[in-house]
Amino acid sequence: MLSYLHDYYHSKDLFRSVSEIINLACSATKDKYGVIHQPLLNIEPKYYIPDELHMMMRITDILIRNLFDDANSKDNYSKITGGHTDNLKILIEAICSCGVSFKTWINKACELEYTSLSGVDK
Known part of the structure; x- marks a missing residue:
């Protein structure tokens, strides 16, 4: 099974060539697939090893x-339909019951903000 995982990251479908990276860096499109600058060296990579730790941390932020x-949209829908649920409060209480110090607030743009989780809290 370990060789399968190693082979997965070496499939040709996942490789990105130096010319593709340069094209993405120079393109005017909004979605550059993580490319910000052109590479310093024009050496074609042989192997790719994804940074799974940071990839998983970003996924948990999105989740x-x-x-x-x-929770917020369900609460807003409940207010419109005349019901009364407080899903956001239930979610915050569930997070705090795990021993995590957690707060939420509404910013000046009327958007929901919350305490950034890191390390063990995440």
Whole structure:
């Protein structure tokens, strides 16, 4: 199974050539797939090893944001339909019950903000 995982990251579909990176860096499109600058050296890579730790941390940030957006939208829908639920409060209490210091607030743009989670809290 370990060789399968190693082979997966070496499939030709996942490789990005130096010319593709340069084209993405120079393009005027908004979505550059993580490319910001042109490479310093024009050496074609042989192997790719994804940074799984930071990839997973970014995924958890998105999942947490989705939890809050979902709870907030359900609360707003409940207010419109005449019901009364407080999903956001239930979510915050569940997070705090895990021993995490967590707060939410509304910023000046009337958007929901929350304490950034890091390390063990995440």
